[in-house]
Amino acid sequence: xxxxxxxIITSTGFPYYxxxxxxxxxxIKLYQRFFDFTEIIDKPYNPYDASFELNAxxxxxxxxxxxNLDKKIRTLEFKSLNRKNSEKFLEEKKRYKGDALITAQTExxxxxxxxxxxxxxxxxxxxxxxxxxEDAEKINENEEKKIFEILTDENARNRVYDNKLEVQxxxxxxxxxxxRYGLFNIIITSFDLSPIAIYGNKYTFKDIEIILRNLGAxxxxxxxxxxxxxxxxxxxxxxxxxxxxxxxxxxxxxxFEPYFYLLITGPESYLAEFPAKLTREFNQVIx
Numbered sequence: 001x002x003x004x005x006x007x008i009i010t011s012t013g014f015p016y017y018x019x020x021x022x023x024x025x026x027x028i029k030l031y032q033r034f035f036d037f038t039e040i041i042d043k044p045y046n047p048y049d050a051s052f053e054l055n056a057x058x059x060x061x062x063x064x065x066x067x068n069l070d071k072k073i074r075t076l077e078f079k080s081l082n083r084k085n086s087e088k089f090l091e092e093k094k095r096y097k098g099d100a101l102i103t104a105q106t107e108x109x110x111x112x113x114x115x116x117x118x119x120x121x122x123x124x125x126x127x128x129x130x131x132x133x134e135d136a137e138k139i140n141e142n143e144e145k146k147i148f149e150i151l152t153d154e155n156a157r158n159r160v161y162d163n164k165l166e167v168q169x170x171x172x173x174x175x176x177x178x179x180r181y182g183l184f185n186i187i188i189t190s191f192d193l194s195p196i197a198i199y200g201n202k203y204t205f206k207d208i209e210i211i212l213r214n215l216g217a218x219x220x221x222x223x224x225x226x227x228x229x230x231x232x233x234x235x236x237x238x239x240x241x242x243x244x245x246x247x248x249x250x251x252x253x254x255x256f257e258p259y260f261y262l263l264i265t266g267p268e269s270y271l272a273e274f275p276a277k278l279t280r281e282f283n284q285v286i287x
Contacts, residue, residue: 002107002194002209003115003151004030008127010099011038016133019144021151024105028213031108035119037100037127098131104151107194109212113220114192114257118150121255153190155249156257159286160188160196166285171199174278182269184238186278187262191248193218196259203264207233211264215240223258226275231264239265243275247283259286 004024008017024030102119126143130136139147149155160167171186185200187208195212198205211231221227223246231240241263248258261282263275 002110003118003192004105006102006104006119006122006147006151008100008102008133010133011101012099014134016100016136017139019147021148029108030105031110033104033106033112033115035102035104035116035123037098037102037123039098098128098133100127100131100133102127107209107213109215109218110192110194111218114190117255117257118192121251122147122150124254125252150251153192153194153196153257155251156190156259157196159249160259163286167197167282168199170281170285174274175200178271178274181271181274182266183263183271183274184266185262185264187264188282189260189262191257191260193242193260193262200264203233208264210234211238211240218242221260224276224279226279230267237267239267239269241265241271241275243279245279245283247287 002022004022005018005020007015007019009015100123102123104115104119106115125146126139127133130139167188174186175183183200184202185198185208187195187199188197189195193212195205195208198208203211211233214232215229218229219227221242221244223244226241226243228239228241231238243261243263245259245261248256250256259282261275261278263271263278265271
């Protein structure tokens, strides 16, 4: 569970909703992610067309915001919009009605596209019916429970826990079989890479978090495909294999969330076609 909080405001700053999901960890870098569901008022912001005064106002507002939260902004990441991308951006925003800006503080290693899909589901199920937010009823207990379930991957977690014994036995067999080839741990994560279950004795849950925080950018991975990235733990090099299982849960008949299977190995590991074998057998057991 690595989404730490969620907030919902309007573009004018009206504070509609805030919820802590999990206590923030101390002393690590986190991302404040922004998801824009505001209606179109003008063309999208383009840094190449922006005046100095507009940029100065943006920087000043962000600095003041961060200072009030006793946090530091070191970098601000954005994607410039060419004409083609601007048209696509506008077309997508036409689907949104009203004025809602949703933010979330998360681990840096989470997949942004997956988090956005979670946030969009919350918007579609709960927020869109409350706009305008300035006059809306508060989010009730059942709605808040639904938000918590979506952000914490409750359905995906329950599916794994319902098959806990079978998954544990299979993971133990794989770890014993592949130990000589450098396999240390097997991790099941949700579709945004939030760890659900960890198998193997080499690294603990906290160790795995440290390794994932040092992975760097993770590319999109198609169903039943995998990639690997170099990681580090206390100066020791490890390899992390990331497998898109192509199998998972579907929320509200709208959002398919495939599991990811992560393999933590030594730098000299040799896995050959083992990721495909693990994916096939894990999918059968968890189903």
